[in-house]
Amino acid sequence: MKTAAIDRILERYRGDSSALIAILQDVQEEFHYIPEEVAIRITEELDVPLSRVYSLTTFFKAFSLTPRARYPINVCLGTACHVKGAPRILEKLERDLGIKTGQTTPDRTFGLEAVRCVGCCGLAPVVTVGEDLYGQVEPAQLSRILKKYKEAGSKS
Amino acid sequence: MPKLTLDDLRKIQEKSRRMTMLREGAGKAKITVHMGTCGIAAGARDIMVAFLDEIEKKDAKDVIITTSGCAGLCSREPMATVELAGQAPVKYVDLTPEKARTIFTDHVLKGKIVMEYALALGSERTF
Amino acid sequence: MKTYRSYCMVCAGTACVSNRSFHIKEALEREIEKQGLQDEIAVVTTGCNGFCAVGPLVVVHPEGIFYQQLREEDIPYVVEEHFLKGRPVKRLMYSPPGEQTPIPKMNDIGFFKQQRLIALRNRGLIDPERIDEYIARDGYFGLAKALKMKPREIIQEIKDSGLRGRGGAGFLTGLKWELTRKAKSNGGKFVLCNADEGDPGAFMDRSIVEADPHSVIEGLIIGAYAIGANQGYIYIRNEYPLALKRLIIALEQARNYGLLGKDILGSGFDFDIKIVRGAGAFVCGEETALMASVEGRLGEPRPRPPFPTEHGIWSKPTNNNNVETWANVPSIIRRGAQWYSQIGTETSKGTKVFSLVGKINNTGLVEVPMGITLREIIYDIGGGIPHEKAFKAVQTGGPSGGCIPAELLDLPVDYESLSEAGSMMGSGGMVVLDEDTCMVDIARYFLSFTQDESCGKCTPCREGTKMMLHLLKKITEGKGTEEDLETLEQLAHEVKETSLCGLGKTAPNPVLTTLRYFRDEYEAHIKEKRCPAHVCRQLNTYRIDPDACTACGLCRKECPEDAISGGKKQPHLIDQQKCVKCGICFDVCKFEAVCID
Numbered sequence: 120m121k122t123a124a125i126d127r128i129l130e131r132y133r134g135d136s137s138a139l140i141a142i143l144q145d146v147q148e149e150f151h152y153i154p155e156e157v158a159i160r161i162t163e164e165l166d167v168p169l170s171r172v173y174s175l176t177t178f179f180k181a182f183s184l185t186p187r188a189r190y191p192i193n194v195c196l197g198t199a200c201h202v203k204g205a206p207r208i209l210e211k212l213e214r215d216l217g218i219k220t221g222q223t224t225p226d227r228t229f230g231l232e233a234v235r236c237v238g239c240c241g242l243a244p245v246v247t248v249g250e251d252l253y254g255q256v257e258p259a260q261l262s263r264i265l266k267k268y269k270e271a272g273s274k275s
Numbered sequence: 276m277p278k279l280t281l282d283d284l285r286k287i288q289e290k291s292r293r294m295t296m297l298r299e300g301a302g303k304a305k306i307t308v309h310m311g312t313c314g315i316a317a318g319a320r321d322i323m324v325a326f327l328d329e330i331e332k333k334d335a336k337d338v339i340i341t342t343s344g345c346a347g348l349c350s351r352e353p354m355a356t357v358e359l360a361g362q363a364p365v366k367y368v369d370l371t372p373e374k375a376r377t378i379f380t381d382h383v384l385k386g387k388i389v390m391e392y393a394l395a396l397g398s399e400r401t402f
Numbered sequence: 403m404k405t406y407r408s409y410c411m412v413c414a415g416t417a418c419v420s421n422r423s424f425h426i427k428e429a430l431e432r433e434i435e436k437q438g439l440q441d442e443i444a445v446v447t448t449g450c451n452g453f454c455a456v457g458p459l460v461v462v463h464p465e466g467i468f469y470q471q472l473r474e475e476d477i478p479y480v481v482e483e484h485f486l487k488g489r490p491v492k493r494l495m496y497s498p499p500g501e502q503t504p505i506p507k508m509n510d511i512g513f514f515k516q517q518r519l520i521a522l523r524n525r526g527l528i529d530p531e532r533i534d535e536y537i538a539r540d541g542y543f544g545l546a547k548a549l550k551m552k553p554r555e556i557i558q559e560i561k562d563s564g565l566r567g568r569g570g571a572g573f574l575t576g577l578k579w580e581l582t583r584k585a586k587s588n589g590g591k592f593v594l595c596n597a598d599e600g601d602p603g604a605f606m607d608r609s610i611v612e613a614d615p616h617s618v619i620e621g622l623i624i625g626a627y628a629i630g631a632n633q634g635y636i637y638i639r640n641e642y643p644l645a646l647k648r649l650i651i652a653l654e655q656a657r658n659y660g661l662l663g664k665d666i667l668g669s670g671f672d673f674d675i676k677i678v679r680g681a682g683a684f685v686c687g688e689e690t691a692l693m694a695s696v697e698g699r700l701g702e703p704r705p706r707p708p709f710p711t712e713h714g715i716w717s718k719p720t721n722n723n724n725v726e727t728w729a730n731v732p733s734i735i736r737r738g739a740q741w742y743s744q745i746g747t748e749t750s751k752g753t754k755v756f757s758l759v760g761k762i763n764n765t766g767l768v769e770v771p772m773g774i775t776l777r778e779i780i781y782d783i784g785g786g787i788p789h790e791k792a793f794k795a796v797q798t799g800g801p802s803g804g805c806i807p808a809e810l811l812d813l814p815v816d817y818e819s820l821s822e823a824g825s826m827m828g829s830g831g832m833v834v835l836d837e838d839t840c841m842v843d844i845a846r847y848f849l850s851f852t853q854d855e856s857c858g859k860c861t862p863c864r865e866g867t868k869m870m871l872h873l874l875k876k877i878t879e880g881k882g883t884e885e886d887l888e889t890l891e892q893l894a895h896e897v898k899e900t901s902l903c904g905l906g907k908t909a910p911n912p913v914l915t916t917l918r919y920f921r922d923e924y925e926a927h928i929k930e931k932r933c934p935a936h937v938c939r940q941l942n943t944y945r946i947d948p949d950a951c952t953a954c955g956l957c958r959k960e961c962p963e964d965a966i967s968g969g970k971k972q973p974h975l976i977d978q979q980k981c982v983k984c985g986i987c988f989d990v991c992k993f994e995a996v997c998i999d
Contacts, residue, residue: 137698140681144640178700178857180682181640198603198797198833199759201847207989214986235684235851237641238605240759240833241417241454241766252420258989278660280668281546284537291538298409298463298527310487320438323407327442331405339464340407342488 124149125157129164139165140175143182151187188223188230190249190268192216197236199243204258208244209233211258215265228272229265293336302339304383307356311345317352318371325372326355329379338383351394357382366394406444408485411461411526415450415612416605416644422474423447423458429474430460433481443485449613449648451526452767453513456496461508461526468508469494499763499785513764516783518745520753521568521729522769525613530648533655536616542661544732548624549669551735556628557583560731562739564751569596569687569724570799570828571904572750572817578721581711582629585719591631592715593622594722596692597638597645600684601800602851604831606755607725609767611638611645614729615652619675621728623666624735626673629721634675637692640682649677684801684855688903689722691857702857703903724829726755746772750816754830758784761791761836770815777811780834791836795919799828801848801855802908804915805841824915826908840937841920842927846874848912852905863906866897870913878938882928891917936998939983943999946987948973950995957987957996 128145132138142161146153153176162169176182194200194209209231213219216229223230239245242254246261248268253260296302308314308323326340346354351368357378358364365388367378374392381387412418412427430445451459456470467490469480476494483489495504496511505511519525528535536542548556561576582591595618599607611618622634638646653675656662664672678696686692686701693715695701714720730752734742743751750772756779759765763785770779776796780786787793795805804825806813813819817827835844853867873890876882894910894917901907917924926932933941946957946966951973958966958974965981968974976987988996 137696139698140695141679141698144679144681174700175681178683182681196602198800198831198847199765201602202760202833202835202839202844207985210984210986211989234641235600235855236602236604238599238608238639239417239420239454240603240605240757240831241457242420243759243765252416254417254420278658278663284542284546284667287534287537288540288543291534293405294409294535295527295538297406298411300464300466302464307488312487315486323442327405327407341465342486344487344489 121150121154121157122160125160129161139167139171140179143172143175147182152183152185155184186223186227188227189272190228191230191232193232193234193237193247194220195235195237195239195243195245195247196233197238197240197243197245199240200236200245203243205244208246208256208258208261211261212246215262228269293330296337297339300339302337303360304337305339305341305358306379306383307341307343307358309344309346309352309354309356310342311349311352313345313349314352314354319353321372322353322355322370322375325375326379329376333379333384335379335384348394354394359383359386367392368394404441404444406442408443409463410443410445411448411451411463412445413449413451413457413459413461413526414447414644415454415457415609416642417450417454418457418459419644421458425474426458426460426472426477429477430481433478434485436478437481437486439481439485446529447531448526448528449524449530450609450767452517452522452609453511453764454767455763455765462490465490466507466509468496468506468511470496499788512785513766513768513783516774516778517769518753518771519769520733520742520745521610521617521726521755522613522767523733524617525609528614530613530615531651533616533652533659536614540736541616541732542620544734544736545620545623545661546667548627548735549667549671553583553628553630556624556735559735559739560628563734563742564739564746565727565730565734565742566750566817567723568726568730568754568829570802570826572827575723575727578711578723579625579629581709582631582719582721585712587719590633590718591629592718592720593626593629593631593634594689594693594696594715594720595622595634595636595728596687596689596722596724597636597642598680598687598692599639599642599725599829600687600855601802601829601831603759603797603833604757604800604829606757606767606830608639608642608645609757610725610729610755611642611649615645615649616656617729617732618649618725619652619656619662621731622675623661623673624731625721625723625728627669627671629719631721632673634673635678635696635715636675637678637680637686637696640679646677646679653677683857684851685857685903685905688905690903692722693720702859703905705902726830747814747816749818754815754827756830756832758832758834760797760833761787761839762834763788772816773814775812775814776806779815779832780811784834787834787836791838793834794837794839795835795841797825797833797835797844797912798831799826799908799911800831801852802826802904802911803828803831804911805835805844805919806915807919824918825911838935838937840878840933840935841916841923842874842878842933843935843937845913845916846871846878849874849909852909856905856909860900860902860906862897862900863902863909866893866901867906867909869893870897870910874913877924877927878933879940880927880931880938882924884928887917887924887928939985942983942985943978944976944981944983944985944987945997945999946974946976947995947997950993952993952995954992956990956992960986960990962986 353370460469497504565575566572688703691701691703710720755769849871853871858864898910965977
């Protein structure tokens with residue numbers, strides 16, 4: 120399955136030597152991380168050293184070398200969110216999930232990240248869970264939000 | 276051959292002129308159809324449809340049509356008010372779709388008040 | 403086009419979408435159909451309206467009625483009352499803070515009244531996913547005019563308009579175009595649009611692309627023609643999915659109409675645009691780093707000169723402007739340099755888009771003429787500070803800018819005045835801070851940002867910001883000394899002078915401005931071991947007010963150190979020996995019984 124997906128992605132950029140970053144972005148989107156065997160396959164296909172993939176994937180924040188959670192939680196720490204109490208929201212989530220920022224829960228349901236400005240400053244403080252965005256979040260609301268995803272996660 | 280020419284651009288713009296004007300809230304004439312419960316019961320919707328149809332047929336791009344509540348004279352519904360920019364509004368009563376079409380052609384487009392359908396020249400200016 | 407009598411413009415900017423505006427749209431369509439009005443009233447989705455604070459929102463034309471904070475259950479009533487019976491619904495209109503009388507019309511609301519829209523001229527008035535609506539509002543007519551002019555004349559027009567780069571530094575756009583035009587190339591030139599908006603607290607570019615993507619595309623085509631480029635790039639943050647989607651649609655539509663591609667509008671000029679998605683590195687907002695990233699390389703800056711106007715993407719002359727700059731171009735060409743240069747001040751022409759956020763009532767996006775005062779933006783447009791708190795400062799220019807204090811509220815907003823105050827225009831983030839904000843904490847916040855985003859290539863930025871952050875942490879934890887303050891200040895100047903790129907050169911600005919205007923707060927932290935705004939927790943003492951405590955036991959349960967004692971119906975008590983000042987008790991208390999001394 121991985122081979123088919125990576126073939127499809129490589130096909131999109133055939134012959135474009137500047138497309139390494141774009142290919143990695145598509146891989147990240149597909150697998151939610153950059154699997155080692157995929158990285159090796161790309162370097163063979165584009166004829167670039169593996170060290171280059173490593174340097175790009177560790178430089179840019181969009182990439183991850185380990186699998187990310189099913190519901191990545193991003194707490195916005197933009198300036199507007201910061202002054203409206205985002206750090207306290209992050210701490211509450213760390214306590215509720217029992218993990219530190221940058222970690223993933225053992226069941227891989229939730230991952231917790233602090234991010235820099237998602238561009239919704241009008242709604243500060245902002246938290247995103249997967250594709251969903253929550254604005255004007257109060258710490259007290261968080262457990263209700265988490266519950267929704269826990270239930271959705273256990274159903275499927 | 277280019278796909279699109281300046282003339283094509285102009286045509287696209289012309290086609291949408293009424294839409295643009297409405298969103299900017301501009302227009303040289305405004306028709307208000309009174310749509311209280313009594314108005315609707317007396318057939319105000321048909322009057323509205325007739326006006327809209329006229330706008331389309333006559334390609335009158337700068338005419339705004341809107342609704343308002345009961346005008347307080349329920350026995351003379353359906354009613355509509357026509358306001359040309361810079362002029363006093365005129366109230367029309369006991370309308371039928373045919374009367375509405377005449378009002379549209381004579382008053383809205385040509386500026387000639389249709390005295391036989393008019394109730395009064397009022398001072399209730401709305402724009 | 404069908405003849406409607408009314409249009410409902412539903413805001414579908416990111417903020418309103420997250421407040422369920424698509425559900426509002428569906429409800430509107432459903433109810434309109436139920437009332438049989440579908441041939442009379444059209445529902446349109448638009449880009450960001452700007453007034454994000456009161457979303458989700460709908461504007462009804464031709465009357466211009468502004469509905470705010472809508473819920474799906476409000477919609478049947480609105481459709482019946484307003485659309486059918488012509489009675490706009492007062493309770494869903496906006497009332498200014500502390501006032502009872504609602505303001506029905508959008509243009510009468512203070513937030514909108516003082517704005518002057520050029521870059522955002524189509525916001526809320528068109529569906530960004532329909533090119534015909536853009537054309538209806540004079541879209542691509544600037545391009546048509548430009549293609550009949552000589553490139554030299556276009557550049558002169560842009561120079562005469564006085565337009566300066568809206569990305570922050572304020573370089574004259576026309577001059578940059580001229581440099582790129584004159585640069586020699588053995589194989590093509592490029593135009594580039596920097597949409598890698600990374601400043602925390604800013605979302606101007608996202609909103610422009612979401613609300614009016616064609617304005618950016620039209621600007622790029624005009625620029626490319628003037629400069630002599632046949633290929634353009636738009637480098638956009640991957641974290642902006644909605645903007646990205648609308649941009650892809652817009653490019654496709656422009657191509658279908660032949661506004662991109664070969665022989666544009668019969669001029670013989672060929673041009674196309676490619677999208678490059680950013681991969682999440684703040685430093686890529688720096689143009690040389692951005693260009694490296696376009697080529698698929700690591701996004702690290704390089705020393706300038708040579709400047710990109712001579713040596714850019716693939717070593718070819720490249721003209722880079724940001725989203726807002728490009729979006730201004732079509733109007734300038736269409737209406738002329740003279741029209742544009744009448745707006746603004748002597749040195750800063752035209753308008754500027756700001757994202758007005760933080761401790762302010764009317765958060766959102768505003769476009770104002772240059773030269774307007776901070777006071778007018780914050781009080782007349784922004785509606786002042788919530789909860790009757792005192793205004794402390796406004797932070798402009800993101801991590802590269804600084805904090806401007808209350809005594810400078812009457813400062814006119816232009817490139818020079820903001821620089822003189824120690825801050826900068828930046829890309830347009832404007833974060834309002836009130837009395838509950840600690841200025842040392844703000845400086846620490848920005849340093850932690852720049853330190854994290856420093857690419858590590860040059861030593862002053864890599865090590866300097868790290869050391870500065872260390873000192874700031876020390877001070878916020880109450881361990882700072884007076885000597886630390888001196889070192890901090892000295893380091894700030896060194897990093898500013900010796901860093902390689904704009905990131906490092908401007909990183910000390912938040913520290914320098916807070917030291918300049920709020921030195922007393924630093925001193926309180928150091929000498930009195932006190933945080934005047936009670937933000938730095940290590941300097942707080944938490945105490946429970948026995949009169950307010952209901953003995954609910956929540957804080958006792960949540961305290962990680964078991965530092966709180968107390969039983970049923972007994973006011974609780976914090977053991978100061980055990981307390982680690984985590985502030986959890988303060989956060990969880992529902993009765994405001996936990997106080998900070």
